[in-house]
Amino acid sequence: MKRINLHILSLVIIFLHFAACNSGSQKKEYSYYQDQGEIFATGYHIKYAYGRSLKKEIVAELERFDLSLNPFRDNSIITKVNRNEPVNPDSLFIKVFRKSMEVSRKSGGKFDITVSPLINAWGFGFQNMDSITPEIIDSLKMFVGFEKISMNNNGQINKTDPRVTLNTSAIAKGYACDVIGNLLERYGVKDYMVEIGGEITARGANEKGECWRIGVDKPIDDATGMQHELQVILSLCNKSMATSGNYRNYYVKDGKKYAHTIDPHTGYPSQQDILGATVIADDCMTADAYATAFMAMGKQKSIELAKEIPGLYYYFIYEKEDGTFGIEYSEGFEQFFHPFDSM
Incomplete structure (x- = not known):
């Protein structure tokens, strides 16, 4: 396989002119507020139309979320x-x-929130690659697998092995977008955009009465990661979007490209053809989970699974056999395209 330095598939929020997709005009006395901060060691940006700032309420809700699902927080529920x-x-x-168990079943176990021991063994940026052995992988796989953990009707967790651990990072950022969106709606906010770590939920319209615009970066042969060129511009009204990609998070050894996505079945980095998966769905938790699952499943199996999920759209950037990039997207995805020439 051809070696390529791939630029990370990122999301750029841009507010430029586009044909209106208005959900109903806000009261004139409303202003668009923009709050930003950090959760899960990543940034968030939230823009919404309201009569006052809701930052205090947003921070409190994110704190509640963090206390539940942050595996690096000593007193969180998931840590316990x-x-x-x-x-x-x-x-x-x-x-x-x-939701994680549902996606795990539908993806044949390619999405798995118990995979952390394998991820930790490989190390950040696969720094431990040279020390990984088949024996290490086999020993860790003994307590990795979504079927090794379950929840009863009272919400209590049951494990087949006490060494099984959970990490919901592949779905949590998307769910956090939904949670903040629900918070805003409880205050009567109709027009907002929530972005957490690149995952997005958008409702209503921006301050111009237009759909929210999101740019997806093109893969570029650039080792510095400083070059940016948009692959596509998308327009979101009342939808959510998540993207997963291998543009920086891969390691090349002996001509093989090892993706940042670990295959729970093999215990090794996934070597699939998808380089970037952008998924649009009604809620961001669903989009986030399937964007991750598709990276581990590969293009053909992902296309087959996507057909079974109502309201889910995908846009794949994949590597062809000759090392060049290909694009494939689902039927209906074209409704989200925004032409470059009207910028």
Whole structure:
């Protein structure tokens, strides 16, 4: 396979002129507020139309989310589950767990929130690649697998092996977007855009009464990661979007490109043809989970699965056999395209 330095598939929020896609005009006294900060070691940007700033409420809701699902927080619910301590999971934990199990089943286990031991073994940027052995992988696989953990009707977790641990990072950022969107709607906000770590939920319209515009970066042969060129501009009204990609997070050894996505079945980095998967769905948790799953499944199996999920659209950038890039997207995805020449 041809070696290519790939630029990370990123999301750029841009507010330029586009044909209106208005959800109903806001009251004139409303202003568009923009809040930003950090959660899960990544940034968030939230823009919304309201009569006052809701930053205090947003921060409080993100804190509640963090206390439930941050596996690196000592007193979080997920940490207590991982340590096999008595804990009563909250509604946030229960919802993301059940959605994770659903996607795991539909993807044949390619999406798996128990895969952390394998990810940790490989190390950040695959720094431990030279020390990984088949024996290490086999030993870790003994307590990796979504079928090794379950939840009863009361929300209590059951494990087949106490060493099983959870990490919901492949779905949590998307769900956090939904949670903040729900918070804004409880205050009567109709027009907003929530972006957390590149995952997005958008409702209504921006301050110009237009659809929210999102740019997806093109893969570029650039080792510095400084070059940016848009692959496509998308327009979102009342939809959510998530993107997963291997543009920086891969390692080349002996001519093989090892993706940042670990295959839970093999224990090794996935070597599939998809380089970037952008998924649009009604909610961001669904989009986030399937963007991750598709990276591990490969293009053909992902296309087949996507057909079974109502309201889900995909846009894949993949590597052809000759090392060049190909594009494939689902039927109906063209409704989200925005032409470059009207910028």
